[in-house]
Amino acid sequence: MSLWQYANPRKFLATSERVLPALWAGAVLCLLVGLTWGFAFTPDDYRQGSTVKIIYLHVPSALMAINAWLMMLVASLVWLVRRHHVSALAARAAAPVGATMTVIALATGAIWGQPMWGTWWAWDPRLTSFLILFLFYLGYIALWSSIDQPDTAADLTSVLCLVGSVFAILSRYAVNFWNQGLHQGASLSLDKEENVADVFYHPLLICIAGFVLLFLALVLYRTGTEIRARRIRALLLRQGAEV
Numbered sequence: 001m002s003l004w005q006y007a008n009p010r011k012f013l014a015t016s017e018r019v020l021p022a023l024w025a026g027a028v029l030c031l032l033v034g035l036t037w038g039f040a041f042t043p044d045d046y047r048q049g050s051t052v053k054i055i056y057l058h059v060p061s062a063l064m065a066i067n068a069w070l071m072m073l074v075a076s077l078v079w080l081v082r083r084h085h086v087s088a089l090a091a092r093a094a095a096p097v098g099a100t101m102t103v104i105a106l107a108t109g110a111i112w113g114q115p116m117w118g119t120w121w122a123w124d125p126r127l128t129s130f131l132i133l134f135l136f137y138l139g140y141i142a143l144w145s146s147i148d149q150p151d152t153a154a155d156l157t158s159v160l161c162l163v164g165s166v167f168a169i170l171s172r173y174a175v176n177f178w179n180q181g182l183h184q185g186a187s188l189s190l191d192k193e194e195n196v197a198d199v200f201y202h203p204l205l206i207c208i209a210g211f212v213l214l215f216l217a218l219v220l221y222r223t224g225t226e227i228r229a230r231r232i233r234a235l236l237l238r239q240g241a242e243v
Contacts, residue, residue, distance in 0.1 A: 052200070055112075
Protein backbone atom coordinates (compact mmCIF):
# COMPACT_ATOMS: atom_id res chain seq x y z
CA MET A 1 0.00 0.00 0.00
CA SER A 2 1.52 3.30 -1.11
CA LEU A 3 1.34 6.46 0.98
CA TRP A 4 0.80 8.45 -2.20
CA GLN A 5 -2.69 6.99 -2.61
CA TYR A 6 -3.85 9.55 -0.04
CA ALA A 7 -2.93 12.29 -2.50
CA ASN A 8 -6.25 11.40 -4.09
CA PRO A 9 -8.77 13.78 -2.47
CA ARG A 10 -11.54 11.20 -2.47
CA LYS A 11 -9.33 8.59 -0.77
CA PHE A 12 -8.10 11.17 1.73
CA LEU A 13 -11.62 12.24 2.66
CA ALA A 14 -12.83 8.67 3.06
CA THR A 15 -9.89 7.76 5.30
CA SER A 16 -10.06 10.90 7.42
CA GLU A 17 -13.78 10.40 8.04
CA ARG A 18 -13.02 6.94 9.43
CA VAL A 19 -10.17 7.98 11.74
CA LEU A 20 -11.46 11.36 12.94
CA PRO A 21 -13.88 9.99 15.60
CA ALA A 22 -11.05 8.00 17.20
CA LEU A 23 -8.72 11.02 17.11
CA TRP A 24 -11.32 13.32 18.70
CA ALA A 25 -12.09 10.76 21.41
CA GLY A 26 -8.42 10.12 22.13
CA ALA A 27 -7.64 13.85 22.30
CA VAL A 28 -10.49 14.59 24.70
CA LEU A 29 -9.65 11.61 26.91
CA CYS A 30 -5.92 12.38 27.11
CA LEU A 31 -6.49 16.08 27.77
CA LEU A 32 -9.07 15.41 30.46
CA VAL A 33 -6.87 12.84 32.21
CA GLY A 34 -3.60 14.71 31.77
CA LEU A 35 -4.82 18.18 32.76
CA THR A 36 -6.91 16.90 35.68
CA TRP A 37 -4.03 14.78 36.94
CA GLY A 38 -1.54 17.57 36.44
CA PHE A 39 -3.46 20.50 37.90
CA ALA A 40 -5.39 18.71 40.65
CA PHE A 41 -3.19 15.86 41.83
CA THR A 42 0.45 16.90 41.46
CA PRO A 43 2.23 18.80 44.25
CA ASP A 44 3.62 22.31 44.07
CA ASP A 45 7.27 22.60 43.16
CA TYR A 46 9.60 23.47 46.05
CA ARG A 47 11.01 26.41 44.07
CA GLN A 48 8.31 27.45 41.61
CA GLY A 49 5.23 26.71 43.69
CA SER A 50 1.94 26.14 41.87
CA THR A 51 3.14 28.04 38.78
CA VAL A 52 5.02 24.93 37.68
CA LYS A 53 1.69 23.39 36.66
CA ILE A 54 1.58 25.69 33.63
CA ILE A 55 4.00 23.11 32.20
CA TYR A 56 0.98 20.97 31.24
CA LEU A 57 -0.16 23.63 28.77
CA HIS A 58 3.08 25.38 27.93
CA VAL A 59 5.28 22.45 26.96
CA PRO A 60 2.72 20.59 24.77
CA SER A 61 1.63 23.76 22.97
CA ALA A 62 5.26 24.81 22.37
CA LEU A 63 6.12 21.38 20.99
CA MET A 64 3.13 21.43 18.66
CA ALA A 65 3.80 25.01 17.54
CA ILE A 66 7.23 23.94 16.31
CA ASN A 67 6.21 20.56 14.94
CA ALA A 68 3.20 22.03 13.16
CA TRP A 69 5.54 24.20 11.14
CA LEU A 70 7.80 21.22 10.43
CA MET A 71 4.73 19.27 9.26
CA MET A 72 3.91 22.21 6.98
CA LEU A 73 7.50 22.09 5.69
CA VAL A 74 7.18 18.42 4.73
CA ALA A 75 3.79 19.01 3.08
CA SER A 76 5.19 22.02 1.21
CA LEU A 77 8.15 20.02 -0.06
CA VAL A 78 5.78 17.30 -1.27
CA TRP A 79 3.81 19.97 -3.13
CA LEU A 80 6.91 21.48 -4.73
CA VAL A 81 8.28 18.09 -5.80
CA ARG A 82 5.18 15.98 -6.50
CA ARG A 83 2.51 18.68 -7.06
CA HIS A 84 -0.06 16.87 -4.91
CA HIS A 85 -2.82 19.32 -4.07
CA VAL A 86 -3.80 17.55 -0.84
CA SER A 87 -0.35 18.20 0.61
CA ALA A 88 -0.60 21.92 -0.14
CA LEU A 89 -4.06 22.07 1.39
CA ALA A 90 -2.85 20.14 4.45
CA ALA A 91 -0.09 22.72 4.97
CA ARG A 92 -2.65 25.50 4.66
CA ALA A 93 -4.97 23.74 7.10
CA ALA A 94 -2.20 23.31 9.68
CA ALA A 95 -1.16 26.97 9.73
CA PRO A 96 -4.00 28.41 11.89
CA VAL A 97 -3.69 25.46 14.27
CA GLY A 98 0.05 26.01 14.59
CA ALA A 99 -0.44 29.75 15.07
CA THR A 100 -2.93 29.09 17.87
CA MET A 101 -0.48 26.72 19.54
CA THR A 102 2.19 29.41 19.31
CA VAL A 103 -0.09 31.96 20.97
CA ILE A 104 -0.86 29.51 23.78
CA ALA A 105 2.86 28.84 24.26
CA LEU A 106 3.74 32.54 24.31
CA ALA A 107 0.90 33.41 26.69
CA THR A 108 1.55 30.57 29.12
CA GLY A 109 5.27 31.26 28.93
CA ALA A 110 4.65 34.87 29.96
CA ILE A 111 2.40 33.78 32.84
CA TRP A 112 5.02 31.26 33.94
CA GLY A 113 7.92 33.65 33.49
CA GLN A 114 6.53 36.64 35.38
CA PRO A 115 6.87 35.19 38.90
CA MET A 116 10.08 33.36 37.98
CA TRP A 117 11.91 36.14 36.14
CA GLY A 118 10.09 39.20 37.46
CA THR A 119 8.97 40.22 33.97
CA TRP A 120 6.31 39.16 31.46
CA TRP A 121 8.73 39.27 28.54
CA ALA A 122 12.46 39.16 27.97
CA TRP A 123 14.33 39.20 24.67
CA ASP A 124 15.62 35.73 25.37
CA PRO A 125 16.86 33.81 22.27
CA ARG A 126 14.13 31.18 22.44
CA LEU A 127 11.35 33.67 23.20
CA THR A 128 12.48 35.96 20.39
CA SER A 129 12.72 33.15 17.84
CA PHE A 130 9.30 31.91 18.96
CA LEU A 131 7.80 35.36 18.42
CA ILE A 132 9.34 35.50 14.95
CA LEU A 133 7.91 32.05 14.23
CA PHE A 134 4.46 33.37 15.16
CA LEU A 135 4.93 36.28 12.73
CA PHE A 136 5.83 33.76 10.02
CA TYR A 137 2.60 31.92 10.78
CA LEU A 138 0.65 35.15 10.30
CA GLY A 139 2.53 35.93 7.09
CA TYR A 140 1.88 32.44 5.75
CA ILE A 141 -1.85 32.67 6.44
CA ALA A 142 -2.05 36.18 4.96
CA LEU A 143 -0.16 35.13 1.81
CA TRP A 144 -2.55 32.23 1.17
CA SER A 145 -5.52 34.58 1.56
CA SER A 146 -4.12 37.34 -0.66
CA ILE A 147 -3.58 35.25 -3.83
CA ASP A 148 -6.56 34.09 -5.86
CA GLN A 149 -4.73 31.53 -7.98
CA PRO A 150 -4.42 28.41 -5.78
CA ASP A 151 -1.30 26.90 -7.37
CA THR A 152 0.57 30.21 -7.25
CA ALA A 153 -0.44 30.65 -3.62
CA ALA A 154 0.78 27.13 -2.83
CA ASP A 155 4.12 27.82 -4.54
CA LEU A 156 4.78 31.10 -2.73
CA THR A 157 3.66 29.86 0.68
CA SER A 158 5.84 26.78 0.27
CA VAL A 159 8.87 29.00 -0.26
CA LEU A 160 7.89 31.07 2.78
CA CYS A 161 7.59 27.86 4.77
CA LEU A 162 11.13 26.89 3.82
CA VAL A 163 12.45 30.21 5.11
CA GLY A 164 10.37 30.10 8.29
CA SER A 165 11.70 26.64 9.09
CA VAL A 166 14.95 28.26 10.20
CA PHE A 167 13.09 29.92 13.07
CA ALA A 168 11.21 26.72 13.89
CA ILE A 169 14.59 25.03 14.37
CA LEU A 170 15.93 27.99 16.36
CA SER A 171 12.85 27.89 18.59
CA ARG A 172 13.54 24.25 19.36
CA TYR A 173 17.28 24.48 19.93
CA ALA A 174 17.87 28.11 20.95
CA VAL A 175 18.80 27.13 24.51
CA ASN A 176 21.44 24.78 23.11
CA PHE A 177 22.79 27.32 20.61
CA TRP A 178 23.07 30.15 23.14
CA ASN A 179 24.01 29.47 26.74
CA GLN A 180 22.90 32.91 27.85
CA GLY A 181 19.22 33.66 28.33
CA LEU A 182 16.57 33.20 30.95
CA HIS A 183 14.74 30.29 29.39
CA GLN A 184 15.40 26.91 30.98
CA GLY A 185 16.60 23.88 29.06
CA ALA A 186 14.35 21.20 27.62
CA SER A 187 11.78 19.72 30.01
CA LEU A 188 11.88 16.41 28.13
CA SER A 189 14.96 14.68 26.82
CA LEU A 190 16.20 11.28 25.76
CA ASP A 191 18.64 11.73 28.61
CA LYS A 192 16.60 10.67 31.65
CA GLU A 193 18.66 12.89 33.96
CA GLU A 194 17.41 16.02 32.15
CA ASN A 195 13.69 15.24 32.44
CA VAL A 196 11.35 16.76 34.97
CA ALA A 197 10.57 14.75 38.11
CA ASP A 198 8.39 11.67 37.61
CA VAL A 199 5.51 13.23 39.53
CA PHE A 200 5.23 15.84 36.75
CA TYR A 201 6.61 13.70 33.93
CA HIS A 202 3.80 11.16 33.52
CA PRO A 203 0.83 13.57 33.36
CA LEU A 204 2.93 15.77 31.08
CA LEU A 205 3.34 12.89 28.63
CA ILE A 206 -0.42 12.35 28.63
CA CYS A 207 -1.01 16.06 27.95
CA ILE A 208 1.47 15.96 25.08
CA ALA A 209 -0.34 12.94 23.62
CA GLY A 210 -3.61 14.86 23.90
CA PHE A 211 -2.18 17.87 22.08
CA VAL A 212 -0.75 15.65 19.34
CA LEU A 213 -4.08 13.90 18.81
CA LEU A 214 -5.92 17.23 18.89
CA PHE A 215 -3.55 18.66 16.29
CA LEU A 216 -3.99 15.66 14.00
CA ALA A 217 -7.77 15.80 14.33
CA LEU A 218 -7.90 19.53 13.60
CA VAL A 219 -5.57 19.27 10.61
CA LEU A 220 -7.47 16.34 9.08
CA TYR A 221 -10.79 18.10 9.63
CA ARG A 222 -9.55 21.41 8.21
CA THR A 223 -7.87 19.69 5.25
CA GLY A 224 -11.17 18.02 4.40
CA THR A 225 -12.84 21.42 4.62
CA GLU A 226 -10.22 22.90 2.27
CA ILE A 227 -10.75 20.09 -0.25
CA ARG A 228 -14.52 20.60 -0.22
CA ALA A 229 -14.12 24.37 -0.50
CA ARG A 230 -11.89 23.94 -3.55
CA ARG A 231 -14.45 21.61 -5.14
CA ILE A 232 -17.23 24.15 -4.57
CA ARG A 233 -15.06 26.91 -6.02
CA ALA A 234 -14.34 24.80 -9.11
CA LEU A 235 -18.06 24.06 -9.58
CA LEU A 236 -18.96 27.74 -9.27
CA LEU A 237 -16.32 28.70 -11.82
CA ARG A 238 -17.56 26.02 -14.19
CA GLN A 239 -21.16 27.18 -13.82
CA GLY A 240 -20.08 30.77 -14.40
CA ALA A 241 -18.21 29.79 -17.53
CA GLU A 242 -21.22 27.90 -18.87
CA VAL A 243 -23.47 30.89 -18.27
